Amino acid sequence: MAEIVLHHYPLSLFAEKIRRSLAYKKIAWRSVEQPMTAPKPELTPLTGGYRRIPVMQIGADVYCDTACIARRLEQLRPEPACFPPGEAGLAGLIEDWADHRLMQQIVPPVVVELFPVLPPGILADRAAMSPALSKDAIFGAAPHALGQALLSLDRLDGQLRDRPFLLGDAFSIADAACFHPVWFMKQGVRLFAAVEARPALAAWLARIEAFGPGDPRPMSAAEALAGARASEPADVAGGEIAAGEGLRPGDAVAIAADDYGPDESRGVVVRLSASEITVRRHDPAVGEIALHFPRAGYRITKQ
Incomplete structure (x- = not known):
C-alpha cells in the first residue's frame, strides 16, 4: 500500500482530530503542510476544488472530511479501535x-x-x-x-x-x-x-x-502530487450502489459541503454506499484520482 499522506497545517482544528487518531493507532504518516488560505494550487489537483483541511491521500485515492478519513484509518488499522464494537x-x-x-x-x-x-x-x-x-x-x-x-x-x-x-x-x-x-x-x-x-x-x-506527535515525516506537496501521478486509484472496488439521490455508476456529479465552503468537486460515480460516495476524476497534473466523501454533510448533485 502507498504511504498515508496528510495534507494539513499546524493550527487546523480538524487536522488535530486526525493527528490524534494517527498517534493513538501508531500509524506512520507523511506530513504535507498546505496554506491556511486559498489559493491552494498543490492541493486542488487532488481534490478538484475542495479546499478544506485536512485531506488524506493514499496514492491516487484522496479522502475528504475527517469523518471519511477516520473511517478509512479504522479499516486500515482496526486495532486499537476508534469505533468500539457496540458503541x-x-x-x-x-x-x-x-x-x-x-x-x-x-x-x-x-x-x-x-x-x-x-x-x-x-x-x-x-x-x-x-x-x-x-x-x-x-x-x-x-x-x-x-x-x-x-x-x-x-x-x-x-x-x-x-x-x-x-x-x-x-x-x-x-x-x-x-x-x-x-x-x-x-x-x-x-x-x-x-x-x-x-x-x-x-x-x-x-x-x-500524552500520545505524543505520532510518527510523521515531512513530505513536499510536489512529492505528494508525484505520488498520485505515479499511482492508480485502488480503493474503488466492492460495495453496492445504495439507494438515494437516484444515482448510478457512471453518473457525473458535483459534491459540496452543505454547511460552509461552496467549492465543488466533480467526478463520475464509481461507488455509493449508505455512508460514503466515491467518484473518479481526471486532472492533467496527476491523472486519474478517486475522491472519497462522506454522504452526511455533503450535497450531491447529478450533472
Whole structure:
C-alpha cells in the first residue's frame, strides 16, 4: 500500500482530530503542510476544488472530511479501535455534535482572542466560504458562543469524572472529535483557564496529548502530487450502489459541503454506499484520482 499522506497545517482544528487518531493507532504518516488560505494550487489537483483541511491521500485515492478519513484509518488499522464494537453509533453521534456544535461554540471566542496575531486576510478568506465566518459575524457571535461553550465543557467534565475517556477505558473517535475544539482553546491563554478549572476535563486533555506527535515525516506537496501521478486509484472496488439521490455508476456529479465552503468537486460515480460516495476524476497534473466523501454533510448533485 502507498504511504498515508496528510495534507494539513499546524493550527487546523480538524487536522488535530486526525493527528490524534494517527498517534493513538501508531500509524506512520507523511506530513504535507498546505496554506491556511486559498489559493491552494498543490492541493486542488487532488481534490478538484475542495479546499478544506485536512485531506488524506493514499496514492491516487484522496479522502475528504475527517469523518471519511477516520473511517478509512479504522479499516486500515482496526486495532486499537476508534469505533468500539457496540458503541460505534454513540461514538459517531458524539463526533457529529463535537465537529459541528462544539466547534462552533469554541472557534469564535478563540479567534477573537487570537485576532491580533492571525495571518493577514484569513478572515476575509473564511468569509468567502461562509458569511458566518466573516470578521463581523465572528466578533458578534463570540460572547454568546463562549457562554454555550462553557456549558459544553461542564458536560464533558461531568462525563469524565469517573472514566479516563468519554466512552470508558479506551480512546475513541468521540474523544478525538471533542479533543480538537478543546485543544484549540489552548491557543488563547485566557480562555484555556476554563479548561484548567475543570479537573476531569484537563486530565483527559493531558491524557490524549500524552500520545505524543505520532510518527510523521515531512513530505513536499510536489512529492505528494508525484505520488498520485505515479499511482492508480485502488480503493474503488466492492460495495453496492445504495439507494438515494437516484444515482448510478457512471453518473457525473458535483459534491459540496452543505454547511460552509461552496467549492465543488466533480467526478463520475464509481461507488455509493449508505455512508460514503466515491467518484473518479481526471486532472492533467496527476491523472486519474478517486475522491472519497462522506454522504452526511455533503450535497450531491447529478450533472
